[in-house]
């Protein structure tokens with residue numbers, strides 16, 4: 001039996017993929033947009049729907065990043081509303097572990113898991129930049145080196161909360177005459193460096209016990225955190241070679257946490273462009289890349305690497321000859337740094353631009369605008385399957401560029417081909433997201449009262 005492919009639908013926004021200026025681009029706020037994408041994903045028997053998170057609008061040189069103007073309503077509220085209009089689709093929310101509290105988030109996710117019949121998932125992110133933190137009471141308090149310490153303790157405390165009710169607890173049940181009293185089990189205590197909380201949790205065990213945990217950090221600390229605590233990773237390694245390397249690295253970390261390779265799914269974010277012929281798909285892909293990287297956006301992205309005001313540069317002209325400024329405060333705020341060594345990256349970009357004769361905008365399109373799968377439905381299905389069967393991924397989070405119709409064609413044209421290849425389900429066989437992902441039942445982590 002070939003490996004089965006996991007598929008998820010990323011709602012556009014909070015990235016550089018979204019094209020909001022296209023005539024076919026709809027609202028990022030109207031509930032109808034969320035419903036359309038979620039129902040399309042469910043029609044395509046996807047595993048889950050996915051929301052990214054941006055807790056502060058990105059700014060560059062004091063101006064709001066145009067890709068964030070579209071807005072981003074509250075994740076948990078949107079997912080709860082979607083629970084009512086879908087039946088099987090998993091509902092995954094990116095929710096920061098740096099600015100939230102375990103008790104509150106555990107309640108919200110357990111509630112979503114109850115309301116949806118076991119379909120909740122939490123993508124744990126850690127962004128600790130003080131800029132985003134300014135929106136929060138304790139903004140910027142957390143040292144970067146402590147982000148994953150806090151995240152690990154956060155997840156551990158949350159799991160203890162989720163488990164703190166006895167499995168057979170019934171509260172105020174008239175038929176049985178049973179009520180929970182203070183003497184019943186269900187007390188909770190977590191005493192660690194980051195959190196010191198105790199009491200009774202207010203939500204009974206939810207259908208999955210532990211909503212699915214995703215993780216989306218790429219540093220060695222992030223990978224280790226995922227290997228210890230996550231059920232799946234949302235990765236950015238969407239090429240075959242990079243995907244295989246990441247897959248090997250992360251799966252090899254599982255053993256020391258007493259886990260099996262199948263306990264952690266690797267799901268890169270990818271883009272797809274379809275056409276009736278390969279040439280048509282390539283042409284569409286070219287058009288989309290130019291929409292995504294307008295002259296202004298190209299300069300904006302160049303500034304993010306150079307960390308300098310480059311507004312005077314011609315977007316069609318050559319790259320700056322001066323090196324990136326690595327000494328000062330970041331020019332772009334509200335976004336995790338994407339470049340470990342800006343000076344080295346700038347050199348690579350200059351070399352590439354010279355070799356291929358590219359100006360700034362075309363260079364940015366070359367390095368940042370690569371679509372993952374471009375071709376006919378048959379070609380795309382073939383390549384996606386090859387990726388998964390050759391262990392570059394366990395599946396994909398599809399990131400459409402248009403809201404809300406960006407996955408319509410994929411669901412109509414590619415999903416049936418994956419089904420023909422017997423690498424994708426033809427109906428939902430389970431009801432919970434854990435079941436869809438083949439994760440098995442959650443393993444309790446704690447005695448009821450535990451300390452970090």
Ligand SMILES: Cc1cc2nc3c(=O)[nH]c(=O)nc-3n(C[C@H](O)[C@H](O)[C@H](O)COP(=O)(O)O)c2cc1C
Pocket residue numbers: 014051052053054055094096124125126127128216217218219220221222223234235236269336
């Ligand atoms: C594919 C991917 C998607 C991410 N999505 C989000 C997001 O939606 N919101 C957010 O605040 N951070 C997001 N992050 C940032 C991570 O949470 C993390 O803060 C960042 O990668 C820095 O951590 P690291 O040093 O472990 O990579 C994402 C990261 C990756 C790799």
